[in-house]
Amino acid sequence: MGSQILGVLFDGFAYGMLLFLLSVGLSVTLGLMNFINLAHGAFAMIGGYATVTLMNWYGWPFLPSLPVAFVAAAIVSVVLERTLFRRLYKSDPLQQVLFTIGLVFVVSAAAAYLFTTAVQPVRVPDYLRGSVEALGVTFGIYRIFLIAVALVITAFLVAGLEYTRFGAMVRAAVDNQRMASGLGINVETVFAITFALGSGLAGLGGALSIEIVGLDPSFAFHYLVYMLIVVAVGGLGSIRGSFVAATLLGLADVAGKYYVPELGAFLIYVLMIGILFFVPLGLFGKRA
Amino acid sequence: MSEAALATRGLNMRFGSLAVAQGIDISVPRGARYALIGPNGAGKTTLINMITGLLRPDSGTILLEGQDITALKTDARVKRGLARTFQINTLFPHLSALEAVTLAVSERRGEAGNWWRRLPDYSETVDEAYEILASMQLADVCLQPTHSLAYGQQRLLEIALALATKPRVLLLDEPAAGVPRNESSALFEAIARLPDDITVLFIEHDMDIVFRFASRIIVLVGGATLMEGTPAEISSDPKVREVYLGSSHTGGAHHV
């Protein structure tokens, strides 16, 4: 009984870490520009397909393909940001929502055209397969790997934000954009770089998630909803908030599916609405 | 003397570690013309925001004609006769000036919840809105969308919107902010013509105007009232002189 709960907690935490990687970039960029970028899920998907292409078409091993997934998503996103998204920062949220949804449609259709609608198989290396047993619980090695990667990245993010000059600029811009520009910070450049980094992380998350949830053209849309829940519940622009919300969501989702499968996604949405009703700005959100 | 039209008792408020209101006690008698002055960042706008309910003070009470309104929402305070204007234009860009003022008048007359009768059928409301606009010299431009009005006209529309609520107490947050000096005095002439039973508290940086139009002056510095007195008392006070003429504070007599 106890070990079973531990197993569910472990799986839920691993899933939460995946959601964190997928969402954290969206949270920071939303906090910076208030730009509702629903194409964030598409960037994650681009990372996933980059990995699939390299491994299945060019025979690359899994690990070296991960940085490429990051870079591919980062480059595509920053090109789009510089050419298209920036025109919409002053538009109303619905325009942003529909424009970026339009982009998701286009990217998903392109993925279906290039890769068919089938779920893409990816073979992770043997040393990441299998599981270890401890305390009577089976821990999947891949999930341990996932958690380790996410925690290392979180540490880098927090340290980067706290202790680097660039991090200080990002924090200033999230807190008060007008004041930041007044202090001579080029908010646009800060935003472009953050946008690329955040999308890159999503791309990495997309690549890492293939083994757990599979990859097909509906990925961009399906996981977008999870990402948005993480961002809204955690609070815009807060890394800590994203981390807590992603963990909560991962645990609730896995535990819900395990213990009360008949409720389906019901539990998650009720939780989200309940939280947002009492704290409309999210758990760690500062401003609307 | 009868009770004050507007009074605050021990208003306190902090933004994080910054104290923007420290035990503010003010009392404005009915029909008076008071000026609120102080350097930029003194907490003048914050005080108006607290009085009108846009911000909630951490502690203290606000009295309108002797009644405690601290717990009321902004719109309920307006219904009791407390109106304000904004330092930074807070208007309806795509409504015409006429529609904007008509909106405020119909709100006051309790008609704004009606979703069945057509707007032009409320002829008294529309006429009243037009008269208010005319009294602010906006009659000729009142059919234009607000965003196309000249800046000075938008400042006048700020006041027209507040007047449309038929306030008994009117708070003006730098009504002439950004208006050229020669025009700002005309703007204050219009304010001076308001009926005597309207109590006015205005924020203004131009000391000439303050001395001309205010019967009493409250000086706010660092979230606390430094002193209160007649223009003559204030202009001769060494503490005020230090704040305004000394170099230890930012801002100064003129708007930055």
Next chain:
Amino acid sequence: MTTATESSATKPSASVDPRAFLKRQTRWSVFEVLFWLATLSPFFLFETYLSLASQIAITALFAVSLDLILGYAGIISLGHAVFFGVGAYTAGIVSKYGWGEPISGLFIAAAAAAIVGYLTSFIIVRVQHLALLMITLGLGFIAVEIANSADWLTGGADGLLGVETWPVLGIWDFDLWGKTAYGFALVVLFILFVVSRRLVHSPFGLSLRGIRENAVRMPAIGAPNPRRLQKVYVISAAIAGVAGALLTQTTEFASLEVLGFQRSADLAIILILGGTGRLYGAIIGAIIFMVARDQLADMNPQYWYFWIGLLLMAVVLFLPDGILGGLTRLVPARWRKP
């Protein structure tokens, strides 16, 4: 006015007549009359498309209901299908259990949707921006889950079977060609359009535009924003419920798809295509979207969404006030409403 001013400015000058100005905005234009006459054309010109025409009329009504909250009051919703679905299921269930009279069915459906609208409105008026999107989205998913698990009532994933609609006013039976269906849907659309048009030209409609334009100023002129928003939300929910009921009554079937996210998302697309805040944008958007989808029905859905995606991006970038807004700009200024 009490202000003592001797200037002559208080008398209306020759060029400015405020009441005439406001009246002009509410008057029916010749374009509108022509437009509604044109809606009769399917009866004569496109008889084979009558059932598509009634689908369009229903979608247009649904889009008008969204325009009231989105275009006028500025409430973004990605879950408006909840009310469409509540109306659809209510009408279907009432009919399945023995009361197939269509007109009273619409009223019952409207009431049910309005109640759900009222209950959810308390959450809606509390939140903005992303939180609002997520809450409306979440409510939509919850509604689907509820309808799915209450299969004893809704038929679950199989859909609600056994719906039977009686003849309209006991005279016009719902025929195979869809004449009655289109006629009925069109009349309901027209009536509720007139109601909505009346609403947006009322003081209430003006106060909604005020909230959309500047939600901070509104309380400062004495307006209780949350109450106003709740009211329009309930009205909009009722109209969406009628649209859903019409769908059930004319097709004699309801499935989970009436509540789904897809329907909410398509609706937002329709409104942005047509143009928000102008009522006719909702109708034009519905016509373009539904006709295009009908013409491209054989296309693989993936590619349909490819083109929709491109179209959306193009409209947002190049026609920010939608297709109708773009068309209006082609009309000479003096014919346009101010």
